[in-house]
Amino acid sequence: MVITEPILVAESLPTIELDLLRADNEMENKRLLSVCQNYGFFYLNMTSDPELCQLWEDMLSIMKEYFEQPLDIKMQDARNDDNFGYEPMGTEEGPKPKTRDGYESLKFSRREYLKNSTDLTTSIRTKSTPFFNFINQAHTITLLILSRLSTQLGLTGPSRFETYHADPGPSTSTLGILRYPKHEAGISEPTSVGHNQHTDVGTLTFLLAAQWGLQYCSPQTKRWEFIEPRAGHAIINVGDSLRFPSGGELASVVHRVVPLKETQEEDRYSIAYFLRPNDDVTFRDATGKMWSAKEWHDFKFDVFKSPSTLDAKGRFLTGMMLEEERGRWVGVAGEGGVAVAV
Numbered sequence: 001m002v003i004t005e006p007i008l009v010a011e012s013l014p015t016i017e018l019d020l021l022r023a024d025n026e027m028e029n030k031r032l033l034s035v036c037q038n039y040g041f042f043y044l045n046m047t048s049d050p051e052l053c054q055l056w057e058d059m060l061s062i063m064k065e066y067f068e069q070p071l072d073i074k075m076q077d078a079r080n081d082d083n084f085g086y087e088p089m090g091t092e093e094g095p096k097p098k099t100r101d102g103y104e105s106l107k108f109s110r111r112e113y114l115k116n117s118t119d120l121t122t123s124i125r126t127k128s129t130p131f132f133n134f135i136n137q138a139h140t141i142t143l144l145i146l147s148r149l150s151t152q153l154g155l156t157g158p159s160r161f162e163t164y165h166a167d168p169g170p171s172t173s174t175l176g177i178l179r180y181p182k183h184e185a186g187i188s189e190p191t192s193v194g195h196n197q198h199t200d201v202g203t204l205t206f207l208l209a210a211q212w213g214l215q216y217c218s219p220q221t222k223r224w225e226f227i228e229p230r231a232g233h234a235i236i237n238v239g240d241s242l243r244f245p246s247g248g249e250l251a252s253v254v255h256r257v258v259p260l261k262e263t264q265e266e267d268r269y270s271i272a273y274f275l276r277p278n279d280d281v282t283f284r285d286a287t288g289k290m291w292s293a294k295e296w297h298d299f300k301f302d303v304f305k306s307p308s309t310l311d312a313k314g315r316f317l318t319g320m321m322l323e324e325e326r327g328r329w330v331g332v333a334g335e336g337g338v339a340v341a342v
């Protein structure tokens with residue numbers, strides 16, 4: 001077995017109602033802030049938006065068709081880039097020593113969305129409309145969340161979180177569609193498994209996943225807990241590029257993907273919109289070091305590929321969320337709230 005821990009489920013993960021956020025409901029806005037401070041992860045109930053739920057279905061059927069193609073066809077879409085194009089399995093370290101990751105992905109960047117055309121060459125190029133529609137929806141909703149958080153934190157003018165995500169960027173924001181292929185029957189120690197533990201590089205991640213596999217390291221119990229997939233619900237999480245500018249106030253929580261049982265018994269699909277700040281936005285990490293959003297992104301992607309050589313203590317992989325670093329935050333939260341320079 002790859003991960004030998006008991007199966008725990010995140011029973012108390014809160015749900016935020018999209019329609020209440022849209023209606024600017026004060027109670028829900030307050031809950032949103034508290035959830036981002038204490039959990040860093042939450043369900044977003046989207047059942048009030050049937051079109052968005054239908055889009056999820058539409059994307060899933062195109063994804064299944066795409067990933068079923070032979071590797072050499074998919075490799076025609078490889079661009080050797082972290083934010084657009086196809087990436088085969090195994091480009092990053094896996095969740096256990098001597099394993100590599102167990103997912104392949106195709107990315108549509110926000111840059112492509114803004115010019116309304118994609119760099120892809122295979123037939124998926126002609127089917128990109130639902131993905132562009134989803135970028136539009138997920139971007140609007142994540143900016144709404146940022147706006148509600150900014151107001152709750154009393155941020156004004158250029159320090160409001162949403163302002164440093166303004167179009168046209170440039171930014172590394174992107175939509176990733178992922179498949180974790182099932183392991184062949186009879187394999188007991190697969191070498192390509194899940195997704196290594198990490199915090200997200202960017203601001204907010206908007207995830208649609210209808211199958212089990214995602215775990216977060218609960219800030220309450222300090223244990224790995226599976227996040228149950230729920231129909232009509234997205235899973236939203238705070239990333240480093242929101243934790244750092246908030247002076248550590250908002251939690252960018254460590255998570256990973258592992259098979260629920262011994263091996264991956266079915267193909268698992270996930271869809272993730274990664275909202276990230278514009279490239280030239282700067283913030284301080286938990287040790288006080290200043291980064292531009294682009295520098296943090298590029299550095300952390302190198303770490304994802306080889307954490308054991310670039311990040312032996314796991315500080316960068318886990319967004320400095322390790323206990324000792326949480327305790328000695330040196331950001332400037334006390335000096336007016338936010339350490340953002342635009």
Ligand SMILES: O=C(O)CCC(=O)C(=O)O
Nearest residue numbers: 178200209214257270272
């Ligand atoms: O596939 C998933 O469910 C999560 C993926 C993830 O955490 C990521 O790509 O950052």
Ligand SMILES: [Fe+2]
Nearest residue numbers: 198199200255
């Ligand atoms: Fe992630």
